[in-house]
Amino acid sequence: MKRDAAIWRYALPMEAGVVLREQRLRYRDGVIVRMRDGEREGWGEIAPLPGFSRESLDEAINAAIRWLTTWCQGGLPANCMLPSAAFGLSCALAEVAETLPLKGNYHSAILCTGDPDELLIRLAQQPYCIGKVKVGLYEPVRDGMMVNYLLEALPTLQLRLDANRSWTLDKARQFARHVDPTLRNRIAFLEEPCHTPEASCQFAKESAIAIAWDESVREAGFQPQAAPGVNALIIKPTLIGSIAEVEHIIAVARQQGLAAVMSSSLESSLGLTQLARLAQWLTPEVVPGLDTLELMTHQLQRPWPGSSQPLKTVDDLECLWHG
Numbered sequence: 001m002k003r004d005a006a007i008w009r010y011a012l013p014m015e016a017g018v019v020l021r022e023q024r025l026r027y028r029d030g031v032i033v034r035m036r037d038g039e040r041e042g043w044g045e046i047a048p049l050p051g052f053s054r055e056s057l058d059e060a061i062n063a064a065i066r067w068l069t070t071w072c073q074g075g076l077p078a079n080c081m082l083p084s085a086a087f088g089l090s091c092a093l094a095e096v097a098e099t100l101p102l103k104g105n106y107h108s109a110i111l112c113t114g115d116p117d118e119l120l121i122r123l124a125q126q127p128y129c130i131g132k133v134k135v136g137l138y139e140p141v142r143d144g145m146m147v148n149y150l151l152e153a154l155p156t157l158q159l160r161l162d163a164n165r166s167w168t169l170d171k172a173r174q175f176a177r178h179v180d181p182t183l184r185n186r187i188a189f190l191e192e193p194c195h196t197p198e199a200s201c202q203f204a205k206e207s208a209i210a211i212a213w214d215e216s217v218r219e220a221g222f223q224p225q226a227a228p229g230v231n232a233l234i235i236k237p238t239l240i241g242s243i244a245e246v247e248h249i250i251a252v253a254r255q256q257g258l259a260a261v262m263s264s265s266l267e268s269s270l271g272l273t274q275l276a277r278l279a280q281w282l283t284p285e286v287v288p289g290l291d292t293l294e295l296m297t298h299q300l301q302r303p304w305p306g307s308s309q310p311l312k313t314v315d316d317l318e319c320l321w322h323g
Helices: 057-072 083-097 116-124 140-153 169-177 197-207 243-255 269-282
Strands: 003-013 027-037 040-046 130-134 158-162 187-191 211-213 230-235 259-262 318-322
Touching: 003 057, 027 057, 027 083, 040 057, 040 083, 040 269, 057 083, 057 318, 083 243, 083 269, 116 140, 130 140, 140 158, 140 169, 169 197, 187 230, 197 211, 230 243, 243 259, 243 269, 259 269
Parallel strands: 130 158, 158 187, 187 211, 211 230, 230 259
Antiparallel strands: 003 027, 003 318, 027 040
């Protein structure tokens, strides 16, 4: 059976207002990979996240080409060391091998942006009333008041918050002071509120607001461990690596009694549908955090169920490499 592969580059316009690490993201750049082994075919997406991934897109593309060249010649290359490339390649390979289950969990925590009244209506209509709020972009007092408002307005709402290590411990305390203590148990977790893990743990202890590890998961030597006030790990495969690496960290988290939450790194609809399949397979009891498609103007190659956004395919893209 003859093997072949191809890579296409994409640049999807982002909606205005998407800011990563204090930089406005105007386009989501990445590549799509297709692998074929005889009649079997698999797709993957490689899209390092600016400001978060340690590798550039060009570095990931070059690593993918080297890996695919060996694969097309009949070999099974060692795992790629660049996380975004390792994840996209492992997804394509899993589809070729038919080891990535087809069923996906397309319910997601709702990203809380835009008009508050429209947001409340949207949240109330969901089968799972779970929202996600980015905090740390504005003053902590404002963030605390907004979180308090949402929790008061919807008594069934559970909120996930993400601070991306934005605050000092004092600023995190300012945030907490504006969230009613009787509502804090409906904050499922606050991802990395402070500049350091030690300060985040101190905040959790003082505020009784649970925290989750996100950036820490990707740091060298990190081992998931149960600790007071810590109840979840955020799993972003594009930033972690291959499916096998994702499986491993989820298994260790479970052993420690921690929830593992599958989460987006602003992938296109192709990558998001694969994350939904991974979530159903590896974390079936946890609603994933994949509500980022509306931040882009188009879908890519595979549609997200129920989305009305226009769909681009590889026929609309530049083919970078074929092997």
